[in-house]
Amino acid sequence: MHTETQSGPTRAVLGGLAAEGMNPVLTAEPIAIAEQESETNLLNLLIVDDERSMRESCREVARALGFNTQVADSSEHAFSILDSTTIDVVLLDLRLPGNHGLDVLRQIKERRPEILVVLMTGFATVESAVRAMKLGAYDYITKPFNFDELRMVLERVTAHLKLTSENRLLREQLRSRHGFGSLVGHSPEMEKLYRIIAKAAHSTHPVLILGESGTGKELVARSIHYSGPYRDKPFIPVDCGSLVPTLIESELFGYVRGAFTGAVRAKDGLMATAEGGTIFLDEVGELSVDLQAKLLRAIQEKEIRPVGGTRAQPINVRILAATNRDLELAVTTGTFRRDLYFRLNVLTLRIPPLRERKQDIPLLIGHVLERINNATAVQHSFGDDALRLMLDYDWPGNVRELENCVERACTTCSLSTIHVADLPTGLRNFAVQAQAKTAERNSSPEVITPIEELERQAILHAVAVLKGDKLEAARRLGIGKTTLYRKLRDYGASG
Numbered sequence: 001m002h003t004e005t006q007s008g009p010t011r012a013v014l015g016g017l018a019a020e021g022m023n024p025v026l027t028a029e030p031i032a033i034a035e036q037e038s039e040t041n042l043l044n045l046l047i048v049d050d051e052r053s054m055r056e057s058c059r060e061v062a063r064a065l066g067f068n069t070q071v072a073d074s075s076e077h078a079f080s081i082l083d084s085t086t087i088d089v090v091l092l093d094l095r096l097p098g099n100h101g102l103d104v105l106r107q108i109k110e111r112r113p114e115i116l117v118v119l120m121t122g123f124a125t126v127e128s129a130v131r132a133m134k135l136g137a138y139d140y141i142t143k144p145f146n147f148d149e150l151r152m153v154l155e156r157v158t159a160h161l162k163l164t165s166e167n168r169l170l171r172e173q174l175r176s177r178h179g180f181g182s183l184v185g186h187s188p189e190m191e192k193l194y195r196i197i198a199k200a201a202h203s204t205h206p207v208l209i210l211g212e213s214g215t216g217k218e219l220v221a222r223s224i225h226y227s228g229p230y231r232d233k234p235f236i237p238v239d240c241g242s243l244v245p246t247l248i249e250s251e252l253f254g255y256v257r258g259a260f261t262g263a264v265r266a267k268d269g270l271m272a273t274a275e276g277g278t279i280f281l282d283e284v285g286e287l288s289v290d291l292q293a294k295l296l297r298a299i300q301e302k303e304i305r306p307v308g309g310t311r312a313q314p315i316n317v318r319i320l321a322a323t324n325r326d327l328e329l330a331v332t333t334g335t336f337r338r339d340l341y342f343r344l345n346v347l348t349l350r351i352p353p354l355r356e357r358k359q360d361i362p363l364l365i366g367h368v369l370e371r372i373n374n375a376t377a378v379q380h381s382f383g384d385d386a387l388r389l390m391l392d393y394d395w396p397g398n399v400r401e402l403e404n405c406v407e408r409a410c411t412t413c414s415l416s417t418i419h420v421a422d423l424p425t426g427l428r429n430f431a432v433q434a435q436a437k438t439a440e441r442n443s444s445p446e447v448i449t450p451i452e453e454l455e456r457q458a459i460l461h462a463v464a465v466l467k468g469d470k471l472e473a474a475r476r477l478g479i480g481k482t483t484l485y486r487k488l489r490d491y492g493a494s495g
């Protein structure tokens with residue numbers, strides 16, 4: 001047994017532990033100082049106290065709370081551990097011999113500012129504990145303390161660290177360099193969309209996602225699911241447009257054994273598979289009127305009835321739906337149920353077509369190029385002529401068309417720089433038409449292009465060629481960066 005003094009605060013701690021029914025006394029086998037715990041716990045705690053009984057009592061409490069703990073009996077020892085291992089929290093005695101605890105705190109905060117420090121202090125040093133808080137300590141606990149007090153402080157620490165790491169993770173996941181999650185784009189239209197997605201992610205209402213083909217409806221649906229609190233649950237996309245109509249019902253709601261020929265055993269539907277998560281009804285406008293009624297009932301009653309079954313089965317699923325059809329028109333012509341439309345349309349998200357956010361084009365091109373270049377030996381890039389054309393083009397097939405265009409150009413072009421001639425026919429035809437128009441304009445001597453327009457073309461071109469690097473664009477154009485930003489704003493191309 002240890003022989004350390006049990007007078008004063010330590011006794012109080014031990015008494016407190018005993019009162020809680022815990023074994024406050026150290027084990028007969030002394031534990032080597034700074035020995036690592038074998039359990040794999042989430043948070044790593046370092047206890048720094050010169051009193052062995054104190055260290056061990058705190059260690060008992062911390063272990064019971066799931067901390068992975070290490071102990072140190074001096075500041076030197078503490079720093080050697082801090083320098084060599086991952087530590088999230090330090091429980092630090094303010095009255096360490098030789099080295100004032102406040103100095104230790106200051107040094108920890110200098111070297112590892114992310115570490116939370118909880119100070120242990122005697123009554124007489126409350127004042128210095130307050131000073132310590134100003135130096136960046138997370139909390140302090142006054143000796144003598146009991147099990148409950150220590151537990152509460154450590155639980156607060158755990159909650160704090162969990163929250164900050166969740167927030168950080170979420171921010172990292174959501175705010176990528178080029179946009180939001182896997183969505184690329186910094187145009188004001190896309191920034192607005194990201195804000196709505198972030199809000200929608202934390203609600204459980206159905207969302208109707210509208211947008212032309214290829215604008216990213218499925219990507220947006222995924223972003224809503226994966227940035228919300230149920231991202232660990234399933235995300236199940238269902239293409240209502242491509243499934244055989246007679247199969248959709250059994251696919252969505254499942255079936256019981258013997259429901260139809262070939263139904264040799266019961267099968268869960270996609271709604272049940274998505275339990276706790278999200279079902280994404282893509283091309284929802286294609287559902288037959290009969291199925292619309294069944295879907296409406298499932299949403300209203302929060303239950304489904306498998307094909308051939310008599311018993312309803314409760315479901316808890318978030319519904320997201322998308323369409324590129326004019327559902328309002330479908331409602332007025334009677335091909336889409338009004339009540340279902342209102343159920344699905346609690347929140348509406350409209351994704352703007354690419355031609356309305358042309359400033360995202362260089363970023364999107366860069367994004368696709370990066371993916372391709374990472375997988376191939378040839379490092380492709382676009383020549384000025386090709387880039388200019390891609391910026392002028394209206395992209396009726398939106399981002400999907402742009403992706404295909406870049407992919408095809410990279411496949412067909414054997415050289416590293418891609419020019420107009422390497423672009424797909426649709427774009428080349430567009431280029432020919434555009435050239436014809438310019439030639440027509442230039443051939444009429446009375447048409448004079450204003451300098452302002454020439455300047456606009458030069459600026460947009462530079463930003464596109466330099467893949468959105470505005471500082472470099474300003475430098476190369478020979479204008480100030482503030483001027484460039486202002487002009488881009490005037491052109492509606494800032495971001």
Ligand SMILES: Nc1ncnc2c1ncn2[C@@H]1O[C@H](COP(=O)(O)OP(=O)(O)OP(=O)(O)O)[C@@H](O)[C@H]1O
Pocket residue numbers: 182183184185211212213214215216217218219220324399400403
């Ligand atoms: N903002 C974006 N950033 C990066 N990639 C995008 C973006 N928008 C769309 N894409 C890509 O474009 C392609 C089409 O996107 P998606 O399938 O989500 O579009 P959609 O609106 O569902 O199209 P459709 O109506 O034809 O089903 C996908 O490969 C997707 O990754």
Ligand SMILES: [Mg+2]
Pocket residue numbers: 217218282
């Ligand atoms: Mg789609």
